[in-house]
Every structure is written in C-alpha cells, then in structure tokens.
Amino acid sequence: MKKVSDSTVARLSMYLRLLTELQAEGVTTLASEELARRCGTSAAQVRKDLSFFGTFGKRGRGYAVDELVTELRRIMGLGRRWKVALVGAGKIGAALLAYQDFRRQGFDIVAVFDRDESKVGREWNGLMVQADAEMDASLRKGIDIAIVAVPADAAQAVVDRIVAAGVRAILNFAPTKLTVPDHVTMKTVNMALELETLSYALVNEARGGRTVSSRPAASRRVVDG
C-alpha cells in the first residue's frame, strides 16, 4: 500500500459521511461524478483516492453505496470500537463527551484523569475521575487513543507519559507545540489558530491585501488596524 496523504484521508472521511447519508435515504448506486460534485472535488480525484485501497465500482455503473460504505469504514478503522482516555476533566473534555458523533463512529471515552484532587473519585459526565497518579497504569490497559485537554505548560509532560504507556494515537487540544516519536500519530486541534486565521483574513482583506474576496467589499466598514 502506498503512503496516503492526510488530505486523501480527509476526503475519504468526507466521502464516507456523504455516502452514509445517502444510504440512509435509500440510495443504492452513485456515479463517481455525482460523489465528486457533492464533495466539491473531481471524479478523477475520487477514483485516485479510492485506487489506493483496491478497485471499487464498475465502469458506467457507478459505486454500490452499501459496499463502498463498508469498505470505507474498514479503511478508516471504523469497523471496530476504540478505547479513548481523556486527560483533563474540564470544559473541552465535557464538550467531547457530549459529542454524539464520537460514540457513533466507534470512539468510546472510557477513562478520564485529572490532577485536581477535588475532582478525583467524583462522577463527571458519566465517568469516575481518576487521579493523575493512576494514569500511567490505566493507559496501559488497552487504551488506543488519548485526548490531551490540559493547560499548555503541562501538555508535553502528559504527552511523554502517554507515549511511555504505549498509546500510539493522541488528539491534542493544548495550544502549544508538542513532540512525539515517529511511531505515534498526534493531531492537534488549535482553536486559537483557527480564530487567528479568520482575523488574519479579515484584516488583510480589509486592507485590499490578500485576495480572499471575489467581489468588492465596498459596502462594509473598514476594519481598523
């Protein structure tokens, strides 16, 4: 199997989401052109993305929706359930626990840790908060994915312990640069960065700098610097 880029994985995820919706609506076959159109890409891109994983669909007859959903779920690792541990029993963690898509997609948050002694031993969003000192041993008990939702200055030390416990996949919410060994996959969700990208676009569009606008913003107030 060739190395597959993150952007291909993101498109596969999008194809799967759309196909699952169509499946629920009773659609049984779909042309690659139609899949591409609905996902804002080209039919050639769809075929290329899928070609990494085998041969799907019959020329002129499109994709069998049920079959492609099953295959995409297998490819994306969604054919099984994953045990997820949450480090940090705060509001980010609470939002994740409330996010029903996680469980629907096979991600079960089964443990939560916090170093705040007043939280330890208490029920929190349906889980019992475990002490920081218990984390290392608990992570070794079959945890697949760890979510880091601790302050930036504590994050690297937490990540190092997660890696030492043998967990190979980390979702990080701490707004800081963290390092992991090559055999560990880490994704960082940096919401401050997302907002900064928006403020950057607002400022630089208002100055007539970056061409994010395809039509004049004459009717809008000028953003002060």
Add this chain to the structure above:
Amino acid sequence: MKKVSDSTVARLSMYLRLLTELQAEGVTTLASEELARRCGTSAAQVRKDLSFFGTFGKRGRGYAVDELVTELRRIMGLGRRWKVALVGAGKIGAALLAYQDFRRQGFDIVAVFDRDESKVGREWNGLMVQADAEMDASLRKGIDIAIVAVPADAAQAVVDRIVAAGVRAILNFAPTKLTVPDHVTMKTVNMALELETLSYALVNEARGGRTVSSRPAASRRVVDG
C-alpha cells in the same frame, strides 16, 4: 502583498506564540535559526514567511523580540478586539467560552443564540441567550466573526443567514460540508475527522501498510479489523 498560504499563516501564529513566551521570559533578541529550531522549521522558511510582510531583523543580529511580536500581532489581526457571536448554546459553545486564550487574543464572545425556547432569555456562561429570531438583526450590529455550533442538518441554513447579515468570517463546528461565497472566510473544526485520521493511522500501521512507524510495533497487540 502576495497571496499568503494557510500554512504560512499557521507558522506565523506559531512564531508569535513562541516569541510571546520568550518576551515574558525577558528575551530581547532571537536569531532566525533559533526561532526556526524551536518551531520545527528552517531559518530559510522563517525568513521567507516574514518577507511577505516587510523586512525584519538585522543580518547577524537576529530579531528584536518586542518589535517582531508587535508586527506579528498586527499582521495576524490581533492588534484589536473582535466581536464574536456564538450560534448554539451547547457544550461546544460552553467549552469555547471557557477557553481563556480566546479573550486573551482579542476575541470577545458578545452574543449567543439558540432556537431552544427553554434557553432563551436565560443567563448562560455570563451571556443572555437570545432567540433564533433575533439573530439576523443582532449579527448586523458589528459582529465580526460567527461561531456555528449547531447540529449538522441545521448548519447550512444558519451559515446562509450569517452570510446574509454581512459577517465575513465563520468558525464552523458542525460536522458537514458547508458552502459560503468567496468573500467569506470559513474554517471548519471537524473533531470526528481528527479522530478518524487517528483510527486510520492505527489500523493501517497495524497492518504494516502506512509507514507511520519508525520502529517495529512487535510488542503491541494486533488491531482487529
């Protein structure tokens, strides 16, 4: 000014975060090599990223930290405060309101809307929840950025109303494909996708497929498909 890529903007944000930390520690000058090393990039990349915006630093003397922080904050649109509206008074919104970096970086969540009548008129995380029907008029009162934290099936209609109200920057948390006109900048935070990228890596590494591992995973249990 040339068109600047999202990855450049992301690096500028990282430089700014690091320089702000160093500034707090009393560091006054920094070589581009050191800035690059700490951010995991090359000195040539640092110089190229900054060159879009002018001339910074003196050859052989490095960057003046105070000056570069000020300039980067101006470039990123952080020299002012932005008015942010939140659509959807749920747990994602509550997590964002608790996220202190937002306010620190100049993003003030000043309004929240929900279509659940039982929430409307009530105090929620320091804000008064406004009715869905009030949203369009309220957004026109100087809102710079809208955060969409509503279910997927309601998101496009909400986005269309935000755009119609003249808001040009949207941060979307709904896990669905949304479209906006070219003059609007939208960033989507798709946490299900982040987790799927992790499960994809776990499955495909375990199969010996994708080379995300630099050392054998022999000591680990095999992931069942």
